Amino acid sequence: FPSHDIHEDKRAAEQNQLVLNWQFDTKMNKVAFVDKMVRKTVDEGTCIVRVGWDRKTEKVKTERMTYNYYPLTDPEMLQVLAQATEQYMADPDLFELDTSIPESLKAAVEYGFQNQIAVYAEEAGMEEVYEDRIVWNAPSVKVINVENFFIEPTPDGDWTDAQYMIHTYETTESELRKRRIYKNLDKVNWGANAVKSKLGTLDHKSNTPQTDIRFNSKKTKILVYEYWGLADIHETGEMVPIVVTFIGDTIIQMQENPFPDRKPPFVIIPYMPIDGSAFGEADASLLQDNQRILGAVTRGMIDLLGRSANAQTGYAKGFLDPVNRQRLIKGEDFEFNPNADPTTAIRQMTYPEIPQSALVIAQAQNQEAESLSGVKSFNTGISGDSFGKVARNTGAVLDAAGQREMSILRRLAEGMRQIGNKIIAMNSKFLEKKEVIRDRKSVV
Numbered sequence: 001f002p003s004h005d006i007h008e009d010k011r012a013a014e015q016n017q018l019v020l021n022w023q024f025d026t027k028m029n030k031v032a033f034v035d036k037m038v039r040k041t042v043d044e045g046t047c048i049v050r051v052g053w054d055r056k057t058e059k060v061k062t063e064r065m066t067y068n069y070y071p072l073t074d075p076e077m078l079q080v081l082a083q084a085t086e087q088y089m090a091d092p093d094l095f096e097l098d099t100s101i102p103e104s105l106k107a108a109v110e111y112g113f114q115n116q117i118a119v120y121a122e123e124a125g126m127e128e129v130y131e132d133r134i135v136w137n138a139p140s141v142k143v144i145n146v147e148n149f150f151i152e153p154t155p156d157g158d159w160t161d162a163q164y165m166i167h168t169y170e171t172t173e174s175e176l177r178k179r180r181i182y183k184n185l186d187k188v189n190w191g192a193n194a195v196k197s198k199l200g201t202l203d204h205k206s207n208t209p210q211t212d213i214r215f216n217s218k219k220t221k222i223l224v225y226e227y228w229g230l231a232d233i234h235e236t237g238e239m240v241p242i243v244v245t246f247i248g249d250t251i252i253q254m255q256e257n258p259f260p261d262r263k264p265p266f267v268i269i270p271y272m273p274i275d276g277s278a279f280g281e282a283d284a285s286l287l288q289d290n291q292r293i294l295g296a297v298t299r300g301m302i303d304l305l306g307r308s309a310n311a312q313t314g315y316a317k318g319f320l321d322p323v324n325r326q327r328l329i330k331g332e333d334f335e336f337n338p339n340a341d342p343t344t345a346i347r348q349m350t351y352p353e354i355p356q357s358a359l360v361i362a363q364a365q366n367q368e369a370e371s372l373s374g375v376k377s378f379n380t381g382i383s384g385d386s387f388g389k390v391a392r393n394t395g396a397v398l399d400a401a402g403q404r405e406m407s408i409l410r411r412l413a414e415g416m417r418q419i420g421n422k423i424i425a426m427n428s429k430f431l432e433k434k435e436v437i438r439d440r441k442s443v444v
Contacts, residue, residue, distance in 0.1 A: 003261075004310040008314060011041065011043075012321070012440050013367060016225070016424050018372040019427060020420055020423060020424065021433075022424070024186075026142075027138035027139070028138075028139075028141065029055075033141055035141070036143045037143055037269070037412070037415075038382065040143050040146075040270060040413065041269055041270075041280075041412065042282060042283075043131055043280055043282060043284075044146055044270045044271075045116070045270065045272065045279065045280045045282035045284075045285065046146050046268065046269070046271065046279040046280045046282040046365060047143060047146075047268075047269040047271075047272055047415070048140045048143070048149050048267070048268050048269075049141055049142065049143055049144070049266070049267045049269070049371055049415065049419055049428075050141070050143075050264055050265055050266055051139065051140070051165070051265045051266070051267060051274060051419055051422040051423060052139070052140045052141075052142070052143045053138075053139055053140065053266055053426050053430050054136055054137075054138055055134070055136065055137050055347075055430065056134070056135040056136040056137075057133060057135060058135055059130050059131075059132060059133075060130070060131060060132075060133045061128055061129070061130055062128070062129060062131055062248050063124075063126045063127065063128055063131075064126065064127065064129060065103065065113075065123055065124075065126055065127070066123075066124045066125060067104065067107045067108075067122060067126050067184075068121070068124045069107075069108065069111050069119040069120070069121055069122075070119060070120055070121050070122065071117070071118065071119060072108075072118045072119055074122045077120060077221070078118060080105070080114070081105075081108060081109065081118060081120070082107045083254065084106075084108075084200055085112065085113060085302050088109050088110070088113060089113075090304055095109075104121045104122070104123065104261050105121070105204040106118075107121040108120050108121040122404070134432075136410055137430065137432075139328065139399045139423045139427070141391055141419060141423075142209055144167065144169070144266075145205055146279070147203055147204075147205035148169065148205055148267070149167055149168075150165070150166040150167075151165050151268075152164050152165070152201075153162075153278075154278060156276065157273070157274065157275065157277045157278055158278070159268045159278035160263075162264075162278065163229055163230055164227065164228065164229030164230070165227075165228045165229070165264045165266055166225065166226050166227050166228075167225075167226045167228075167266070168203060168204045168223060168224065168226070169224055169226065170195050170206065170208065170221045170222065170223060171221070171222055172218060172219050172220060172221060172222060173185070173188075173190055173218040173219075173220070173222060173223055174218040174219060176222075176224075177218075180291055181253065182252040182253050183244065183252055183253070183254060184250055184251065187250050188222075188247050188248065188250045188252065189248055189250075190220065191220075191244070192248060193223055193247050194220045194221060194222060194223075194247040195208045195220075195221040195222065195223050196208060198219070198222070201439075202253045202400065204223055206221075208221050210430045214343070222247060224246075224247055225245070225246050225247070226244075226246060226327055227241065227242075227243065227244040227245075227246075228241070228242075228257070228264035228266075229241070229242065229244075229264075230241050230242065230263070231335045233254070233256070238294075240256055240257075241256060241257035241262045241263070241264075242254065242255065242256055242257060243255060243256075243257055243258070244287050246431075259422070259423060259425070259426065260425040260426060260428060260429045261425045261431075262416055263422075265422065267413060267415055267419050267422070269411060269415035270411060270417075271283075271408060271411070273411075280411075287369050288366045289370045290366075290368055293361070293365050294366070295370075296360055297358050297361050297362050297365070298362065300358065301354050301358055304352060305351050305352075305354075308350075308351050309349040310349055310350055310351045310354055311348075311349065311350075312349045313346065313347070313348055313349070314326075314346070314347040314349065315345060315347075315387055316340055316344070316345035316346075318337065318339045319336055319342075319345040320334065320336055320337070320342070324336060383406065434439065
């Protein structure tokens with residue numbers, strides 16, 4: 001690559017790095033997100049992250065300076081204007097942030113560059129205008145329920161080649177109206193599409209209780225379907241990425257994919273890949289038979305101990321009369337029937353011995369689970385005795401477990417890389433250029 005291209009790539013990479021770090025540090029709860037992502041991946045075998053963008057604005061009244069523009073003929077001023085214009089063309093963002101340049105010169109450069117004319121600017125006074133002030137403008141990452149996500153089955157299991165993805169989620173009427181991007185909301189049957197009315201359906205997993213009192217109100221949870229796929233919406237014969245959002249039989253959004261990478265805003269992270277599937281599997285799927293057998297054996301041992309009369313004392317019938325029996329219970333001297341031996345007439349009950357066969361089966365199931373999962377138990381640790389008591393063989397066992405954990409970590413890291421790529425693409429489109437540079441300066 002030419003040297004100037006490498007320089008430009010390096011600068012862009014440094015800027016993206018600083019902005020991403022700043023966003024994860026200040027705009028997101030990265031600890032909660034990473035914890036939930038890892039826990040979801042380990043427990044369920046698949047983690048699906050939805051990468052989006054949150055933008056909130058409000059109208060504010062502000063004052064700004066207005067300028068009158070006049071043709072410029074002074075050679076000395078023309079030279080100053082030319083130098084400022086070159087600086088503006090080289091880097092408009094740094095030019096705007098340079099406090100050493102007068103505001104009138106900045107206005108003249110911008111006006112002249114847009115209209116291709118040399119002018120100078122004179123202040124005409126302040127005016128009050130209403131501007132949209134950005135209250136919140138940042139990416140969002142959310143771990144969604146795998147049961148509420150549907151994807152086109154692909155022959156090779158590569159989820160990036162899927163032609164469509166469908167996500168169902170819950171929201172409220174007030175939230176939909178607040179976003180101001182949906183239409184036909186007045187045609188939606190809110191009561192019929194409330195999550196409370198659809199509990200038990202096969203296409204959505206909900207935690208909303210049936211006793212939810214928010215019914216027939218703008219805070220009622222509504223079931224929304226979101227389709228991300230391809231369609232010939234322009235009737236040109238060319239399939240373009242689209243998003244369709246609908247509630248019941250009412251479409252409230254249909255447009256081209258708004259994200260700059262033109263892909264659905266989802267990242268799928270598998271724990272252990274399954275051949276031919278976009279999803280992964282957890283350790284639980286490998287260990288379910290072992291856990292059932294181990295659970296049955298453990299339950300039998302607990303029942304054996306729990307049903308015993310441990311620490312209870314039994315007396316032979318006719319061994320003591322009522323008076324001497326009370327003395328024995330109180331710990332006093334007592335008289336007993338000489339026809340019975342106290343060592344046999346008094347029985348102290350104890351737990352029965354657990355059969356060795358039960359312990360052997362439990363140990364065998366634990367060993368098999370360790371072999372399948374590659375995770376050793378804490379009490380035994382990892383040993384290389386089966387390969388000989390030398391450091392090299394112990395290291396081989398550690399390497400085997402470490403390689404498995406490293407492969408899982410690589411898949412998690414790849415998922416984070418794809419999330420970062422999506423956020424970088426969104427930053428280039430949804431962030432203001434001044435905001436990006438200013439954030440970079442503040443981080444530096």
